[in-house]
Amino acid sequence: MRGKGRGLGIAAVVVGLLGVVLGLGGVGFARYQYGGSVVSSESMKPTYGPGDRVVYERVDGSEVRRGDIVVFTAPDRYGSDGLVMERVIAVGGDRVTCCTRTGTDARVTVNGRPLQEPYVKDGDAFGGFVEYDVRVPEGRVFLLGDYRSNSRDSRAFLSDHGGTLPVSAVRGRVIDDYTVPVVLGSAMLLGLVLALTGAGLGIAAFVVRRQARAAVPPPPPWAVRS
The missing domain is CATH 2.10.109.10 (Umud Fragment, subunit A)
Structure with a gap:
């Protein structure tokens, strides 16, 4: 479970950053050009x-x-x-x-x-x-x-x-x-989708980690020293 949560977290960061870069890059280039x-x-x-x-x-x-x-x-x-x-x-x-x-x-x-x-x-x-x-x-x-x-x-x-x-x-x-503007629009839309996907993966990673921590059994009473 912990490994899965870590993997989801990494995927969230990679996909989210790619989406932000693609979306903002498309917006910036479109406004400039x-x-x-x-x-x-x-x-x-x-x-x-x-x-x-x-x-x-x-x-x-x-x-x-x-x-x-x-x-x-x-x-x-x-x-x-x-x-x-x-x-x-x-x-x-x-x-x-x-x-x-x-x-x-x-x-x-x-x-x-x-x-x-x-x-x-x-x-x-x-x-x-x-x-x-x-x-x-x-x-x-x-x-x-x-x-x-x-x-x-x-x-x-x-x-x-x-x-x-x-x-x-x-x-x-x-x-x-309108070929270039359409391509830019598609890039911005894809960037938005990737950013939302990254956010979703981040939420999933958080839930998995919470479940993993909740699944760990408490230590037995005799393991506790006075």
């Missing part, structure tokens, strides 16, 4: 609409590429430090113009090449805003919403560096592949 947000506007419809939950990977703004959907903060433009979500159309060194053709045939061009943008709402790449021709400075990005006629994006701030935003304002890149 990923973030979540809820869409509050229609500017990215039909890709994302109000109430949609998105997960973004925390990346340095210099890592984003054309076509990425990013979240950023620009309190000087939007009046708060809340996250804003838009699509990267051009990066440092690019020349972005709009628009060639008209109506649903209108196209935004980057470095003279018309963009194919199947994601824009109703196929309207122009959105009725003023035309623009911007050379994106190094270290900045030009951003547009997918709902071009209902998005307050770089076009609304053309007098400020051509509407471009410094890459330092970028907080993350929205992801559609």
Whole structure:
């Protein structure tokens, strides 16, 4: 019985510690590497609409590429430090113009090449805003919403560096592949299960030891000396 109690105690410590390390490690990495947000506007419809939950990977703004959907903060433009979500159309060194053709045939061009943008709402790449021709400075990005006629994006701030935003304002890149977050979530869940299992084994070890002590018979009376 004593050996069994000792074995359960060791198992409790090993399993419990493994669970704590796995769970806290998963939580720490997830908080460091990923973030979540809820869409509050229609500017990215039909890709994302109000109430949609998105997960973004925390990346340095210099890592984003054309076509990425990013979240950023620009309190000087939007009046708060809340996250804003838009699509990267051009990066440092690019020349972005709009628009060639008209109506649903209108196209935004980057470095003279018309963009194919199947994601824009109703196929309207122009959105009725003023035309623009911007050379994106190094270290900045030009951003547009997918709902071009209902998005307050770089076009609304053309007098400020051509509407471009410094890459330092970028907080993350929205992801559609949830493989890594799911793995992290599974690791955290497994860690919780292991921690609870360790606690259960610890309780079992305590009970076994109590029973072992209770099973030891008292010494005979003649063994007691006066």
